[in-house]
Amino acid sequence: xxxxxxxxxxxxxxxxxxxxxxxxxxxxxxxxxxxxxxxxxxxxxxxxxxxxxxxxxxxxxxxxxxxxxxxxxxxxxxxxxxxxxxxxxxxxxxxxxxxxxxxxxxxxxxxxxxxxxxxxxxxxxxxxxxxxxxxxxxxxxxxxxxxxxxxxxxxxxxxxxxxxxxxxxxxxxxxxxxxxxxxxxxxxxxxxxxxxxxxxxxxxxxxxxxxxxxxxxxxxxxxxxxxxxxxxxxxxxxxxxxxxxxxxxxxxx
Numbered sequence: 001x002x003x004x005x006x007x008x009x010x011x012x013x014x015x016x017x018x019x020x021x022x023x024x025x026x027x028x029x030x031x032x033x034x035x036x037x038x039x040x041x042x043x044x045x046x047x048x049x050x051x052x053x054x055x056x057x058x059x060x061x062x063x064x065x066x067x068x069x070x071x072x073x074x075x076x077x078x079x080x081x082x083x084x085x086x087x088x089x090x091x092x093x094x095x096x097x098x099x100x101x102x103x104x105x106x107x108x109x110x111x112x113x114x115x116x117x118x119x120x121x122x123x124x125x126x127x128x129x130x131x132x133x134x135x136x137x138x139x140x141x142x143x144x145x146x147x148x149x150x151x152x153x154x155x156x157x158x159x160x161x162x163x164x165x166x167x168x169x170x171x172x173x174x175x176x177x178x179x180x181x182x183x184x185x186x187x188x189x190x191x192x193x194x195x196x197x198x199x200x201x202x203x204x205x206x207x208x209x210x211x212x213x214x215x216x217x218x219x220x221x222x223x224x225x226x227x228x229x230x231x232x233x234x235x236x237x238x239x240x241x242x243x244x245x246x247x248x249x250x251x252x253x
Contacts, residue, residue: 005133009034010042014051014130017061024058050126050140050152062123065206077231080252082106084229085170085205091115093167096195097125099151100172104128104206110136119164121152121191125168139164141191149186158194169199171220173206175213178241181222182206183215196224211242222247 009032017023028039046052052059057058081102085122086109097103107128110116120126121143123204129138143157150198170191173182182204184192196202198228202220208230222245232251234242242249 006042010046011130011135013042014046017052017059022055022060023059026056026057045094048140048142049130050123051130051136057252059073071130075207077233077252078102078105078211080231081205081207081229082109084250084252085109086112088203088227089113089116089168094119094165096120096161096171096199097122098164098169098171098192098195099125102172102207104231105133106170106205108238119161119166121157122150124150143191146173146186146188148219149188153188153191156192157191159218161191161194161198164198166199168201168203170203170205171195173204174210175215175226176204176206176211176242177214177218178212178238178245180218181225181248182219183213184217184219185215186217189217192219196220201226203227203229205229207231222239233240 013023013028025036025039029036041233042093043052047054053062078101092115094117097106097118097120104125107125110118110129111132111134114134117139118129118136119139119141121141126138126140129136136182141152141160142159143152144154146153173183175183177183195244204225204227211230211234225247227248227250228242229250229252232253236252239249
C-alpha cells in the first residue's frame with residue numbers, strides 16, 4: 001500500500017479496529033509501509049482522542065458500553081436548535097461541545113465548516129466527529145468516566161480545559177431557572193463551570209419544555225450565558241422574562 005497522509009492513515013486504523021476489535025503495530029507498519037515508531041505515534045494520538053485503548057504491541061477497541069450512544073432518535077426540535085446554533089459558528093473557531101443529546105445534534109453541522117478545533121468530554125460525540133468527511137481537529141478532555149452523564153468529568157478534565165482558550169461553548173441543561181440560569185440533576189458541576197470560564201461565548205441549547213423546571217443545582221448563572229437557543233413553543237411572557245436576563249434569545253421554528 002502506498003503511503004498516506006497522517007489523517008487518512010489514522011482513519012483507516014480506526015476503521016480496521018472497529019472491524020477486527022484489535023490491531024498490532026507490526027501488522028499496521030507493514031500495511032502502511034511505514035515505521036513502527038510512526039504507528040505507535042498514531043495509536044498514542046488516537047488514544048488521547050478517546051478512540052481506542054493501547055495494549056502491548058498494538059491496540060484494542062473501546063469497551064462497547066463506553067461508545068454506544070443511547071438508542072434515541074433526535075427530535076425535530078433538537079435538530080432545529082442545532083441548525084440555529086451552527087449559524088453562530090465561524091470557520092476556524094475553537095469550540096467546546098459538551099455531552100448531551102441536544103448538543104450531539106450539532107455534530108453533523110460541523111462538517112459544513114472548515115478549520116474547526118473541537119473539544120468534547122463525550123466519547124459518542126468524539127466518535128461522530130471522527131466520522132465526518134470534513135473532520136475538525138478533535139480534542140478530548142480525558143478525566144474520570146461518569147456513567148450518569150456518560151461523559152468524562154473531574155480534576156484531570158478541568159486541568160486539560162484550562163490549558164486552552166475557546167471561542168464558544170455549546171452546552172445543554174436539564175432545566176432553566178428563569179431567575180438564576182441553567183440547572184442540572186448532576187452533582188458534578190465543576191467541569192461545566194470551567195468550560196464556561198475558558199470560553200468567550202457561552203451558548204445554551206435546550207428544548208422549551210425544560211424551561212421553568214425546578215431543579216436545585218445551579219450550573220451556569222445568567223451572568224456567564226451569552227445566548228440561549230430553544231424552540232418557538234414559548235409564551236410571550238417567558239420570552240420577555242428571559243430577554244430581561246440580558247441574554248440573546250433565539251427561538252428555532
